[in-house]
Amino acid sequence: MNRDELRSILLQELSDIAPDIDTAMVEDDASLQDEYDLDSMDAVNLVTAIHKRLGVNIPDRDYARMRSIADLLDYIEPRLAG
Amino acid sequence: MRDSSPNLDDYDRVTTGFSWDQARTQLDGLGDGRLNIAYEALDRHLAEAGGRTAIRFLAKDSDTPVEISYRALTERANRFANVLVELGVESGERVYGLSHRIPDLYAAVLGTLKHGCVFTPLFPAFGPDPVRQRVEIGEPAVIVTTGRLYRKKVADWINETASVRHVLLIDELDQAAGGAEDAVALMEAASPDYATRPMDPEDPALLHFTSGTTGKPKGALHVHEAVVTHHITGRYAPDLHPGEIYWCTADPGWVTGTSYGIIAPLTNGVTMVVDEAEFDAERWYRILQDPGVAVWYTAPTAIRMLIKYGAELAQAHDLSSLRFMASAGEPLNPEAVNWGREVLGKPFHDNWWQTETGGIMVTNFASMPIKPGSMGKPMPGIEAAIARHEADSLEFVDSPDETGELVLKAGWPSMFRGYLNQEERYRKSFADGWYLTGDLARRDADGYFWFVGRTDDVIKSSGHLIGPFEVESVLLEHDAVAEAGVIGVPDEVAGSVVKAFVSLKPGYEAGAELRKGLMGLARKKLGPAVAPRQIDFRDDLPRTRSGKIMRRLLRARELGLPEGDLSTLEGSDQ
Numbered sequence: 001m002n003r004d005e006l007r008s009i010l011l012q013e014l015s016d017i018a019p020d021i022d023t024a025m026v027e028d029d030a031s032l033q034d035e036y037d038l039d040s041m042d043a044v045n046l047v048t049a050i051h052k053r054l055g056v057n058i059p060d061r062d063y064a065r066m067r068s069i070a071d072l073l074d075y076i077e078p079r080l081a082g
Numbered sequence: 083m084r085d086s087s088p089n090l091d092d093y094d095r096v097t098t099g100f101s102w103d104q105a106r107t108q109l110d111g112l113g114d115g116r117l118n119i120a121y122e123a124l125d126r127h128l129a130e131a132g133g134r135t136a137i138r139f140l141a142k143d144s145d146t147p148v149e150i151s152y153r154a155l156t157e158r159a160n161r162f163a164n165v166l167v168e169l170g171v172e173s174g175e176r177v178y179g180l181s182h183r184i185p186d187l188y189a190a191v192l193g194t195l196k197h198g199c200v201f202t203p204l205f206p207a208f209g210p211d212p213v214r215q216r217v218e219i220g221e222p223a224v225i226v227t228t229g230r231l232y233r234k235k236v237a238d239w240i241n242e243t244a245s246v247r248h249v250l251l252i253d254e255l256d257q258a259a260g261g262a263e264d265a266v267a268l269m270e271a272a273s274p275d276y277a278t279r280p281m282d283p284e285d286p287a288l289l290h291f292t293s294g295t296t297g298k299p300k301g302a303l304h305v306h307e308a309v310v311t312h313h314i315t316g317r318y319a320p321d322l323h324p325g326e327i328y329w330c331t332a333d334p335g336w337v338t339g340t341s342y343g344i345i346a347p348l349t350n351g352v353t354m355v356v357d358e359a360e361f362d363a364e365r366w367y368r369i370l371q372d373p374g375v376a377v378w379y380t381a382p383t384a385i386r387m388l389i390k391y392g393a394e395l396a397q398a399h400d401l402s403s404l405r406f407m408a409s410a411g412e413p414l415n416p417e418a419v420n421w422g423r424e425v426l427g428k429p430f431h432d433n434w435w436q437t438e439t440g441g442i443m444v445t446n447f448a449s450m451p452i453k454p455g456s457m458g459k460p461m462p463g464i465e466a467a468i469a470r471h472e473a474d475s476l477e478f479v480d481s482p483d484e485t486g487e488l489v490l491k492a493g494w495p496s497m498f499r500g501y502l503n504q505e506e507r508y509r510k511s512f513a514d515g516w517y518l519t520g521d522l523a524r525r526d527a528d529g530y531f532w533f534v535g536r537t538d539d540v541i542k543s544s545g546h547l548i549g550p551f552e553v554e555s556v557l558l559e560h561d562a563v564a565e566a567g568v569i570g571v572p573d574e575v576a577g578s579v580v581k582a583f584v585s586l587k588p589g590y591e592a593g594a595e596l597r598k599g600l601m602g603l604a605r606k607k608l609g610p611a612v613a614p615r616q617i618d619f620r621d622d623l624p625r626t627r628s629g630k631i632m633r634r635l636l637r638a639r640e641l642g643l644p645e646g647d648l649s650t651l652e653g654s655d656q
Contacts, residue, residue: 019602039610064362
């Protein structure tokens with residue numbers, strides 16, 4: 001899976017949790033919390049969804065450092081099997 | 083060494099000898115029986131403790147705390163008060179605050195009070211709809227906000243609200259957005275001196291919105307004299323000692339973050355930690371450890387999140403400075419009380435109060451044994467009872483462990499003085515001179531109170547009160563929706579989460595796409611804190627014969643509880 005495919009999966013999952021976000025307009029570096037109003041419960045749901053879909057576990061401690069789609073991509077990409 | 087023995091050392095003795103008149107003497111006042119909350123919070127400390135840190139601010143993206151002294155915060159608040167003067171805002175007019183936690187929000191709250199204006203906090207995670215609705219009800223003259231929140235939640239509709247004359251932006255900006263003014267620049271140009279206005283004790287000071295089962299949000303009005311309760315409950319419940327470091331994690335967009343995140347800590351002369359960032363377990367432990375927080379006031383949802391992160395993370399930090407931990411917002415489960423004891427070395431002290439009460443009414447005191455799961459005992463000066471009420475009369479339940487409504491004898495200083503423009507609703511909140519809290523509780527043989535439930539359908543999610551009607555109204559705006567019923571369902575971390583049941587108009591198909599559409603609409607309008615997390619489709623919803631959705635029955639069916647009295651259910655033969 002390349003980074004673009006991964007990005008599109010992340011945006012799908014994000015949109016399932018927060019359908020108010022227009023995924024076509026998401027900027028990778030923007031803060032998910034400030035710009036797109038994701039709260040801590042959304043964050044927990046997103047981490048769970050990513051684990052289910054991609055098999056990548058993001059411990060809470062690591063998630064706390066992830067502010068944007070770009071951070072998530074950087075974290076998940078090297079951890080994807082194959 | 084600092085004496086940190088409990089301010090309330092003997093419950094029975096202090097309670098017996100307590101009077102509100104005597105509590106008033108712990109404040110300075112402004113002569114002729116007049117006073118001002120902001121004066122008690124700021125000015126009166128200047129002579130002896132002006133250099134003490136009032137706010138230790140932790141910016142989201144910086145590791146260096148900013149220390150703001152009582153003198154500096156007073157001057158900043160004075161500048162804000164002078165900005166209000168220059169803009170022609172008069173004493174008695176309302177100023178709304180919609181901002182994340184930055185120092186000038188605190189200056190704006192206090193400057194507003196200094197000038198005799200009424201301050202209303204709004205939760206920054208609200209969507210545009212709840213913000214607009216509260217503006218339309220309370221008709222503020224000024225909204226204090228930030229560039230981002232203004233653009234996202236206010237700019238689109240502000241021109242349609244006649245009352246708002248100024249939108250003041252308190253974050254650093256290159257250029258204020260159209261229709262708004264750069265408050266930072268205005269404050270820089272204003273004088274740091276302002277003679278705090280002496281107010282009548284019954285002059286309104288704060289307007290806090292809260293949600294009911296039906297209708298619009300209610301604006302609970304509090305007066306300047308409320309500071310007497312703020313101060314004494316701050317002394318006795320979170321046991322604040324002057325000069326100590328204190329951290330209240332509640333957002334100032336709600337009543338806890340105002341009463342115990344601004345007013346009570348400042349009147350008690352503590353140093354408040356203000357963290358701009360949202361919950362982050364590791365950061366939180368660092369905040370407790372680094373400056374040596376002595377008193378920590380937080381909420382059940384946050385505690386349960388910390389429990390999820392595990393003991394190891396907590397124990398990797400030196401939390402030995404922590405002297406007292408308090409929790410409010412919703413009942414704290416006994417496991418969480420005990421987790422504090424085992425992992426942090428101190429138990430959490432739960433307390434109980436409401437927007438309407440303005441301050442803590444029932445609490446587990448530092449000097450008393452905690453009963454985990456209990457809300458504790460009434461504050462000195464507060465008479466609490468369990469009662470049943472019919473029409474206008476009350477029948478008190480004196481035998482222990484019997485459930486009834488928790489009622490409070492009217493007349494404490496921070497009691498709300500009205501629901502804005504809803505006199506009838508206010509009147510209905512009292513019977514026989516007692517305030518009816520709407521909470522069901524019981525009192526045990528030792529005099530401890532235990533929360534049982536609500537008498538109505540309001541939902542507590544992450545400690546925030548959510549009115550089901552507000553959520554249902556937005557769902558009904560969707561073309562596909564015929565009926566909507568909203569309830570709270572239990573959640574391990576948040577206490578409850580909002581769940582909606584909808585039935586559809588003919589021609590619409592239930593499914594994942596429509597569910598997403600509804601959730602998107604609700605989040606966009608209400609914000610994530612209020613919008614439903616779950617939506618189920620139903621062919622029809624249970625209604626009373628008069629046509630009201632029976633939320634109680636939806637909830638019972640969802641949770642597999644007894645369905646109770648169904649005699650009013652439409653279509654029932656009983």
